[in-house]
Amino acid sequence: MDFFNLITSIEAHKIIQKKIGIYKAKENIDVTESLNRVLAEDVMAPEDLPAFTKSIMDGYALQGQDTFGVSEEKPQSLELIGKVEMGKEPTVTIESGQAANISTGGMMPSGANAVIMVEDTELKDNRVKIYSSVSPGENIIYKGSDIEAGQRVLPKNHQLRSQDIGALAGLGIKQVEVYKKLKVGIISTGDELIRLDEKLKLGQTRDINTYSLSSLIEQIGAVPVTTRIIKDDYQSLKAAIEKLRNEVDFILISGGSSVGTRDVTYEVLDELGSNGVLIHGVAVKPGKPTIFTMLEDTPIYGLPGHPVSVMVIFKKFVAPYIEEGLGIIDDKIKVKAKFNQNLSSAPGREDYLRVKLKEKDGNLLAIPVRGGSSLIMTMVEADGLVKIPLSREGLSVGEVVEVELFK
Numbered sequence: 001m002d003f004f005n006l007i008t009s010i011e012a013h014k015i016i017q018k019k020i021g022i023y024k025a026k027e028n029i030d031v032t033e034s035l036n037r038v039l040a041e042d043v044m045a046p047e048d049l050p051a052f053t054k055s056i057m058d059g060y061a062l063q064g065q066d067t068f069g070v071s072e073e074k075p076q077s078l079e080l081i082g083k084v085e086m087g088k089e090p091t092v093t094i095e096s097g098q099a100a101n102i103s104t105g106g107m108m109p110s111g112a113n114a115v116i117m118v119e120d121t122e123l124k125d126n127r128v129k130i131y132s133s134v135s136p137g138e139n140i141i142y143k144g145s146d147i148e149a150g151q152r153v154l155p156k157n158h159q160l161r162s163q164d165i166g167a168l169a170g171l172g173i174k175q176v177e178v179y180k181k182l183k184v185g186i187i188s189t190g191d192e193l194i195r196l197d198e199k200l201k202l203g204q205t206r207d208i209n210t211y212s213l214s215s216l217i218e219q220i221g222a223v224p225v226t227t228r229i230i231k232d233d234y235q236s237l238k239a240a241i242e243k244l245r246n247e248v249d250f251i252l253i254s255g256g257s258s259v260g261t262r263d264v265t266y267e268v269l270d271e272l273g274s275n276g277v278l279i280h281g282v283a284v285k286p287g288k289p290t291i292f293t294m295l296e297d298t299p300i301y302g303l304p305g306h307p308v309s310v311m312v313i314f315k316k317f318v319a320p321y322i323e324e325g326l327g328i329i330d331d332k333i334k335v336k337a338k339f340n341q342n343l344s345s346a347p348g349r350e351d352y353l354r355v356k357l358k359e360k361d362g363n364l365l366a367i368p369v370r371g372g373s374s375l376i377m378t379m380v381e382a383d384g385l386v387k388i389p390l391s392r393e394g395l396s397v398g399e400v401v402e403v404e405l406f407k
């Protein structure tokens, strides 16, 4: 007898998509706090970068035309008329036949259009002997050539990386408007579970899922809100959900999603859910007993307790919706690799294989990590996931597969 009403992963996504309508709240934050945050607006450059035309070599600013035809055998001598001070506007103007000392990063004096490197020159009696030619524009970068004032520097919905923060700082932008972080509540259930700081007795299991889920939530840029471990008991779970629901934007329950006598998640969610439980059972492996419903505006999931199932279902059925609420578009990193063996899978079910990547003879190989969904090491050893679609009965050796990499 089948206790679940299995639906396909496409049908499950349709139900979830239809129900989740997340309001994207925005806030202004300091650039110094903005790593991994997602822009809620386009960022335009308020000024040019660099703000002035500058030298990118240590040497002499001059007119490139003065060096045309110059070589080691046929040097040219120019008059040294002064020096450009770093961080200051030059006080000299270069005319034909003249040069001024300049350092890397110094502002080009007017009249000059190139810089000759110091190693291609010789200084004697206030005259600079030039031993090679430089064309106009050589060894300098023009005002605004990195970023032009008014240009779009970063687009809306971009997740900020360190180089982006560098660019914002370079333009003097102190604050950015980003989407507010969503809060995701985690309730791990199970009479057998103990916390990380408790002593393990035989028959007990240390809580893994609270920790793997919290870090996955943090990784996508949301805020995990954890609770104490909840017993497999209707009233305790109901009370824990009621307590959390006003604090967070999503609720994840780990464990108790199946059909055992101690699996109470379904009953509690069927009572609390706005229209009872909307999903119980998806034709995927791992993670078949997945539950989903809404507590008014709050999406709530019952995630299958096995440590691998929890992580895979989070990645495939939860993370995309949290990311949508955070303004993230698609940031999955995928690579193509050759599957290294024949492997069968049941038709009518979507499989997520954990795979390890290995390079061999110039080919990237995807090697499945064997083992059930209760073994966390199958995730630890893997580099990513490969999907076997519903319609397929397996994968063949040499077949090119797409691997979604773990971050």
Ligand SMILES: Nc1nc2c(c(=O)[nH]1)N[C@H]1C(S)=C(S)[C@@H](COP(=O)(O)OP(=O)(O)OC[C@H]3O[C@@H](n4cnc5c(N)ncnc54)[C@H](O)[C@@H]3O)O[C@H]1N2
Residues within 6 Å of the ligand: 188, 189, 190, 192, 193, 205, 206, 207, 208, 209, 210, 254, 255, 256, 257, 258, 259, 260, 263, 286, 287, 288, 289, 303, 304, 305, 306, 307, 309, 373, 374
């Ligand atoms: N008769 C059936 N039994 C099971 C079925 C089924 O279809 N019929 N489905 C199996 C599948 S598939 C999965 S997945 C699990 C899901 O079970 P639950 O969501 O009810 O999870 P639990 O029974 O509470 O736990 C399963 C397993 O995982 C361990 N666990 C739970 N939470 C944690 C945690 N936070 N950290 C570490 N380990 C955890 C728990 O001790 C169990 O060993 O059901 C199958 N059964």
Ligand code: MOO
Residues within 6 Å of the ligand: 284, 285, 286, 287, 288, 289, 304, 306, 309, 373, 374
């Ligand atoms: O679907 Mo369960 O999640 O195989 O282990």
